[in-house]
Amino acid sequence: MMADVTPLDVTALRAGIPALARLVYLNTGTAGPLPRAVRDAMLDALDADLDRGRASARRFARIAEGFExxxxxLAGLVRADAGEVALTGGTTDGIERVLAAMPWSRGDRLVTSPLEHPDVLEAARATARRYDLDLVVAGPAGQTPEEIAEALVTATRGARLVVVSHVTYGAGVVLPIGRIAAAARARGALVLVDGAQAAGALDVDVHALGADFYAFPGQKWLLGPEGTGALVVTRAADRRPASAFEPGAKSAMLWAGLRAAVRWRVEHGHERLVEAVRRGAELARAQLAAIPGVPVLTPARHAGLVAFRLPGADPLAVAAALGARRIATRGIPEIGAVRLSCGPFTTDGELTFAAETVRSLALEKAVSAQ
Incomplete structure (x- = not known):
């Protein structure tokens, strides 16, 4: 539980994010809007290379210092040690690096859930095919968070690795990672957590969760550039240093942007931003739930994502209709829903406008069905 924090200055926050002037930005769970400070840091890095060249020892030393x-x-955001953090190209990249580094033997059990992102499920399937593993996708997608957790706990028996989301990418369900990790540890399995929809939206403590590996991106809730991310490799999970999981070549420009994004976050107050996300999602969930005939899939225990269905409507078409009204959302065909991502910069008025637009679409659908 976080301590009480002073209110976020949303006006100051929004002033530094130009895209918010033209959009109701409810798609941070895909890619957050860039703060101007992030763009400026990337341009500065490019300009330095343009003016000074890219071959000096001083430049390489400066880049190495930037990576450190x-x-x-990033370690500070998830309460890890800096030495436990590998810099990656994103969440899936980090997950794939762990899957590739595991000392698999034929017949080993790899466990995951049906609620994972399609890219992660495909990475798990590809790994199972490559090493002839027993892949277990625990439980049907329609189960409650408690039922999914129970299915995962049961499936940890005999498993070598469990891959599970902290917050599911579709409906924004917060899974009980601590319980799953404790069961896995008791049975000798490691736990790899997909933190794509958690880092920056929730207060994350990787050690308290019991995660052995925790992967998260830079471009979503951290509002950094695409092509950046982190993988926490706890010291108890692997004998190799976290740096062994890093790609050999990394863009100095992208990582200058990511550093600026995290510094910008710290400047505005990490806890204040997390609280603003929680409050916005709570309001969005309540407003959508009040619309007749529009079921909300996101449970009461949630992070920054809120998913709803417009019965009989294609979620991609609904997202496009909202986009035509300058409301950026995402359709999630896998669960037949539209997903709103409530950023720390989202105002109550924007959420009300989005909910009223959904209400209008639902009414249009009902009238056309008569």
Missing amino acids: EARAL
């Missing part, structure tokens, strides 16, 4: 700063900044 990035590890420390």
Whole structure:
């Protein structure tokens, strides 16, 4: 539980994010809007290379120092040690690196859930095919969070690795990672957590969760550039240093942007931003739930995502209709829903406008069906 925090200055926050002037931005769970400070840091890095060239020892030393700063900044967000952080190209990249590094033997059990992102499920399937593993997708997608957790706990028996989301990418369900990790540890399995929809939206403590590996991106809730991310490799999970999981080549420009994004976050107050996300999602969930005939899939225990269905309507078409009204959302065909991502910069008025637009679409659908 976080301590009480002072209110976020949303006006100051929004002033630094130009895209908010033209959109109701409810798609941070895909890619957050760039703060101007992030763009400026990337341009500065490019300009330095343009003016000074890219071959000096001083430049390479400066880049290495920047990577070390990035590890420390990212570690602070999830309460890890800087030495436990590998810099990656994103969440799926980090997950794939763990899957590739595991000492698999034929017949080993790899466990995951049906609620995972399609890219993660495909990575798990590809790994199972490559090493002839027993892949277990625990439980049907329609189960409650408690039922999914129970299915995962049961499936940890005999498993080598469990891959599970902290917050599911579709409906924004917060899974009880601590319980799942404790069961896995008791049975000798490791736990790899997909933190794509948690890091920056929730207060994350990787050690308290019991995660052995925790992967998260830079471009979503951290509002950094695409092509950046982190993988926490706890010291108890692997004998190799976290740096062994890093790609050999990393863009100095992208990581200058990511450092700026995290510094910008710290400047505005990490806890204040997390609380603003929680409050916005709570309001969005309540407003959508009040619309007749529009079921909300997101449970009461949620992060920044809120998913709803417009019965009989294609979620991609609904998202497009909202986009035509300058409301950026995402359709999730896998669960037949439209997903709103409530950023820390989202105002109550924007959420009310989005909910009223959904209400109008639902009424249009009902009238056309008569």
